[in-house]
Amino acid sequence: MNASDSTTLRLVADCLDQPGIVAKVSGYIAQQGASITEAGQYEDSRSKTFFMRYVIATPTSGFSIDDFSEGFKSIADTLNMNWRIVDVSKKQRLAILVSQHDHCLAYLLHRWKVGDLPFELPSVISNHDTLRELVEWYGIPFHNIPIRKEDKQAGFEATAEKIEEAAPDAIVLARYMQIFPPWLCQKYRHRVINIHHSFLPSFVGAKPYHQAEERGVKLIGATCHYVTEELDAGPIIEQDVTRVKHNHSIRDMMRLGKDIENTVLARGLRYHLEDRILVHGNKCIVFA
Amino acid sequence: MNASDSTTLRLVADCLDQPGIVAKVSGYIAQQGASITEAGQYEDSRSKTFFMRYVIATPTSGFSIDDFSEGFKSIADTLNMNWRIVDVSKKQRLAILVSQHDHCLAYLLHRWKVGDLPFELPSVISNHDTLRELVEWYGIPFHNIPIRKEDKQAGFEATAEKIEEAAPDAIVLARYMQIFPPWLCQKYRHRVINIHHSFLPSFVGAKPYHQAEERGVKLIGATCHYVTEELDAGPIIEQDVTRVKHNHSIRDMMRLGKDIENTVLARGLRYHLEDRILVHGNKCIVFA
Amino acid sequence: MNASDSTTLRLVADCLDQPGIVAKVSGYIAQQGASITEAGQYEDSRSKTFFMRYVIATPTSGFSIDDFSEGFKSIADTLNMNWRIVDVSKKQRLAILVSQHDHCLAYLLHRWKVGDLPFELPSVISNHDTLRELVEWYGIPFHNIPIRKEDKQAGFEATAEKIEEAAPDAIVLARYMQIFPPWLCQKYRHRVINIHHSFLPSFVGAKPYHQAEERGVKLIGATCHYVTEELDAGPIIEQDVTRVKHNHSIRDMMRLGKDIENTVLARGLRYHLEDRILVHGNKCIVFA
Amino acid sequence: MNASDSTTLRLVADCLDQPGIVAKVSGYIAQQGASITEAGQYEDSRSKTFFMRYVIATPTSGFSIDDFSEGFKSIADTLNMNWRIVDVSKKQRLAILVSQHDHCLAYLLHRWKVGDLPFELPSVISNHDTLRELVEWYGIPFHNIPIRKEDKQAGFEATAEKIEEAAPDAIVLARYMQIFPPWLCQKYRHRVINIHHSFLPSFVGAKPYHQAEERGVKLIGATCHYVTEELDAGPIIEQDVTRVKHNHSIRDMMRLGKDIENTVLARGLRYHLEDRILVHGNKCIVFA
Incomplete structure (x- = not known):
């Protein structure tokens, strides 16, 4: 091709x-x-x-x-x-937002470097400084923009400014542990891609692996979706699951979940980058 | 063996x-x-x-x-x-309860007949008469005990009586579209096995395939669980999923779901029949 | 639709x-x-x-x-x-050929009866008489045409005659344990659908579950393919697998394999019935 | 734990x-x-x-x-x-051998760094110099020991020496594109873990994705196994597959295969590191 x-x-x-x-x-x-x-x-x-x-x-x-x-x-x-x-030859520009978990970021960076995921990456933005070294090893600018509890609005405004500098076609929340404010969702409508570490609509919100362990499910999953104003309720792009047993601890689930999160995010992102997704109401038509 | x-x-x-x-x-x-x-x-x-x-x-x-x-x-x-x-040589006695959907029943009867699922089957009970011919072809007594909206209590008492006659070790709700009353759940605690046609805790209650289509999920599933007083919230025995796409109608989902419902119910039932399940709080330890 | x-x-x-x-x-x-x-x-x-x-x-x-x-x-x-x-409204006519294993046949008959698989079924042909009762319960003509070791040619000629009477659009080998002769393969080129109980090209030929157990694989599978002159080497329509462990006996594999065989055959047959398959050389393009 | x-x-x-x-x-x-x-x-x-x-x-x-x-x-x-x-607290020592493909190595190094895979890593050995930078970023000694066609024996002797210096409990061939000589297989019997990029026994040897594309299979896979004298025929530890379609090129298969190779190798290696595998003849008993 x-x-x-x-x-x-x-x-x-x-x-x-x-x-x-x-x-x-x-x-x-x-x-x-x-x-x-x-x-x-x-x-x-x-x-x-x-x-x-x-x-x-x-x-x-x-x-x-x-x-x-x-x-x-x-x-x-x-x-x-x-x-x-x-x-097709014009690659989309991405801004990746992360917090402290590194697996999705490491996966995307590696796949980007070897040419498996075709995008430009002008900027990685994080509310923590933890992943700076990893990002900079790949030669990508890293911006630490904290989101302080006492003034989230200011944090998101600074974040939005950094995003704007990158002029991205799409934004990837690669385990960014902050709820995106409505005005940012609207500004980048159907262009903010999130990976949620559960099989939605099960286990919306915080600590889905804890919720999964508590409920005693036999499969855990991950969901890639567009971010909308309602938490974890946007149009679903891609999902997958993996099997767990009674003797899997929450820590085991978190470890097993990493592979699912990575591959589901990568598949969803690829669909987006290849213009395979048309959003229709709250659903995604995916020409995979 | x-x-x-x-x-x-x-x-x-x-x-x-x-x-x-x-x-x-x-x-x-x-x-x-x-x-x-x-x-x-x-x-x-x-x-x-x-x-x-x-x-x-x-x-x-x-x-x-x-x-x-x-x-x-x-x-x-x-x-x-x-x-x-x-x-091990003493087979458990089952009572199977159904409504009008025949796929789970047909699957269990076939697997029972060829010796793949080892149980005695003294009785199939239904609130409809639809599946009589199928059941009787296998030489199994079929009892039609209607559950009338205007007097559900009477219907469940008659059903409970028929169950008692069968003296079952366990009860299988093979798509029995009635909510089991609390007193029956308590009487057969951890012995009533249900198949729910969604990946729980997603899509509790009625019409889960409609709910799945509405939400736009990319996988649909089925859950085998013990029935407790709270609807679709009992200890989960087994789950599985299958992939769907944007062009799958609700009818397609119902058709695709049948295979998942059948195999999840059969696996869950086998675990029960082989004494592989220990219920611990609201979770199942399954020595599979 | x-x-x-x-x-x-x-x-x-x-x-x-x-x-x-x-x-x-x-x-x-x-x-x-x-x-x-x-x-x-x-x-x-x-x-x-x-x-x-x-x-x-x-x-x-x-x-x-x-x-x-x-x-x-x-x-x-x-x-x-x-x-x-x-x-689209004109259903294809099928001839189903079976030997003694009943699971694929029972599955197809049930799905046919409830309208999940749209075809006409003028005839089931078998080299044994074992499955007559099952077939006739569905009101389908059953023909027992033995294939004798000492004169296979005569057996296949009688079988071909019975097939011809049915005037089928396609032939399904639903665990027909005979190797189709080349002249029959040619006559119904890309219209004979077989289910092989292994993940091809692994374990061609007889007793694939025995071969799988011997090799110690961790997944067993099934393959739906068009029959050609070379055994188990025709264009692959569909495949799937299920997990096995060291403590699964050959009998366990045969039992677990049934569900995979059924669903793989049903998916492959549906693709054929819906004209989704174009054969290109030895490969199938499947517009699923 | x-x-x-x-x-x-x-x-x-x-x-x-x-x-x-x-x-x-x-x-x-x-x-x-x-x-x-x-x-x-x-x-x-x-x-x-x-x-x-x-x-x-x-x-x-x-x-x-x-x-x-x-x-x-x-x-x-x-x-x-x-x-x-x-x-349990004494981590096993590994020597990892690679050629030029970096995905398995990158995966193992990342999982090792974050503590998901517990082993000591005294040495990465390669017949190429390509992956030096990646390995050294993790602070791991990298040894380039070429294997020259005209004198493979010398190359393997030098490699064996480097392995011996690392005094490993096990050796991981993380896409090491050289056939291990029999004397090395024997020396580290049931301690050399390979990842083969096909669902064995399908597609033994070189270029399995090319073989898979040629045969038109609908699933591709990966196999983690102990290396023995016979190529790709040692005891199988773990396997998995992923779905492909007619429009997947060999390059697509190679890309999709990476995730399967990584997760199958990681699961197999974890079983080994946690002493879950007992080799019995040519099969693995895995207490997973």
Whole structure:
């Protein structure tokens, strides 16, 4: 799936369901000498909404993404469509926020370094200074912005400023143990990705492994979701579980949970980076 | 694991943790010329409770389970132990309760018929008449005891009477869509096994697949648990999940869920039938 | 996914990769007043082959599938396309072949009866008489056609005749413990679905659970595949595994394996019945 | 699982099956004022061999492991038992061997640093210099010992020397892309742990992901096993799989496989470090 000098695009769109959507869109693509190499499509029958994701190979010479998008706009307008076209070769910029647990961060940094997860990483921001050494070893700027109980608002404003400096396309909360304030959720709507260390909606909030041990469940899990104003209730991107037994202590669960948290976050983040997710109400359509 | 004419026993016990438990118990077993072929053991450090399950091969001649148990009683008394010794060859008697969904029942009947699940089945009881033909094909008595909204108490009393006639060791609610009254839960404490069609504690109560679809989870599950007075909150025996996607309808989930419900119920029931479960507070210790 | 009186079609096609395939196909569909409700698409870069599967909702009045197909033919011809268009409401006809193990058969019959697996079942054929009662309870004709060691050819010819009488769209080997002769494989190419009780390519041939126990694997599996001339080497449709431990006997594995065999076969068969599989060389493209 | 100043021991043993083993062993333990907190036990009926693993809490004062072991020896002698008693607080020493793939190494180093995997790490040895920086960041000595095609014997002798300097209890081949010579396998019998990137016995040898892609399997896996003279045929400790689809390239499989390789190796290594594995012929009994 490499590119040479041709451009690969992703088109992600939704609109009211109506006849001829695919014909109009694919007709336009063919006219431009481009071709569709991957297609995902879903029709929600209750809301009569149509969702699509195309990967498009464009001609190797004389192609302009701006002209292509401009031309597509007139098609999309006739369909009253929400859409975006992105150049696959342009990596998204991320800001990663962490507290003191290092496993998700270490995982993302390693996968980023070897090229398994394609993103730019202008900044890691933390309310603690604990993980500075790890981050700086990878050559990434690390910013310690404390969140003080007595003035959380000030802490989040400073954090928001640091985020803004990084100009991220998306924000990853890689075990950031602070509840994101509503105004920040709204500002980066459907662009803040959290990993919660339980199988939601079980065990919302603090200390989910303690809650799991208390309830005596036989599987523990992790959930990657977009952050919304309501705690741990945003659209779910990805989930997974692992088996536990009566003799697993909370510490064992925390250890076992790390692998699940890492892989669920990485899968969810990859879906986001590859524009595979369309949010529909409080649910995620994932063209995996 | 065949028997010839020797007797295989299971010893299941718990007591306060103290030195020498294993030595005393295994010493007694050795004295009787018997030997331990499987051992499960767990020590709960918070409650200082010790749990054990032994499978014991006894001598082929001159062995009496009554004498063995009588002798063991004096050991157990010194340890202030809760215990039971069962003869593996004696199958437990079950009463199965169902409503109209047939998949769990069909699964249990098939596995019972081919000898995969060892139990006696004196009776299937239902608040509907729908599954009579299926049950009677297997040669099992089927009792239709309706539960009428306007007099549930009468319905449950008639049901309890039918259960009593069957004299079951355990009761299986194989998708019995009625809430068991507290007095019946108490009467058969830790002997009523339910299959709930969600990954508990997510989606307690009615229509869990509808709840799952509404929340947009990426895995659906099933939970086998002992029934207690609080709805869907009893000790969890076994759980499992299967993957769903945005394009799965509630009907798809119900279809996919059947396999999970069946296998989770069968695993949980097997643990119960093989005396592998010790209930400790609201949790199950399962020597699987 | 209900139908009212409109017709839902499936278009399954492959051709050499070239620009404008989607535009031509979807353009034609739009012209006919129909719309694409599900789309699966794959491009194999090595062989430069394009594969597609569309689900198409047609207009409620004045629609003729014959006219639609006739018109599509001229588009397809310009693309040198292999294709078929099927009416979703027309169930495929199956012939199921079994020997003496009943679990896969019992599973398929139950799922068929409750409408979870949509097919017509004109005939169950077996080289033993063991499962007659089960099959006839479901009101399905049962044919016992023995395969005698001393004249297998005659047995298979009689079997082929019985299959032909059933005029099946596909044949399911639901634990049919006979090696299908090459001439039968060829006659029903990519239409004979087998369930093999191992994770292929591990443990080809006879007694895979014995082989698994001998090797000491920690997971056992099952594989659903199309039958070809080479034993257990045909295109793989679906696979799954379950965990085993050192204390699981071969008998335990056989018991645990049943659930995996059933669910893997049912998933694979469903893919086939819903025209989700395109065979490419020795591999299956599955638009799941 | 905390220690205070008492000593926790592990007793691992096997002998011919005979009456009274548990009684004798647990009787001795009780006599010494110690108690059994975890018990694993297995009886192989074909070879009439008995296997056991006990975790033993010893008295807080006046306890000597040497005296305890000395006393146990006379019991063990009467049973003709193979046995070892280890002090849980004494971490095993590992030598890790790698080539150029860094994921398993990075995973082990991270888990080691945060205390999730308890071992001493005197040395990482590699036939390449690629991973030096990573290893040295963790403060671990890194030794580059090339294995040259034209004189592999010399390379392995130098490697063996470096291993000997580290005096390891076990050797981990964390994607060491060299076939261990028989004399080294024999020298460290059942102490060399390999991670193979396929679900064995499928895809033995080189490039298993290429083999998996070629065969069109629907799950890929990893296997942790002890290294023996026959390539990828040693006793299997642990295995797991992950799902792949027709559109996964070999590169995708390699990326997806990393998580499985890491977690399977970590689980297998943990079993080894906690003395949970008893090798019996070519199989592993794992008291997990």
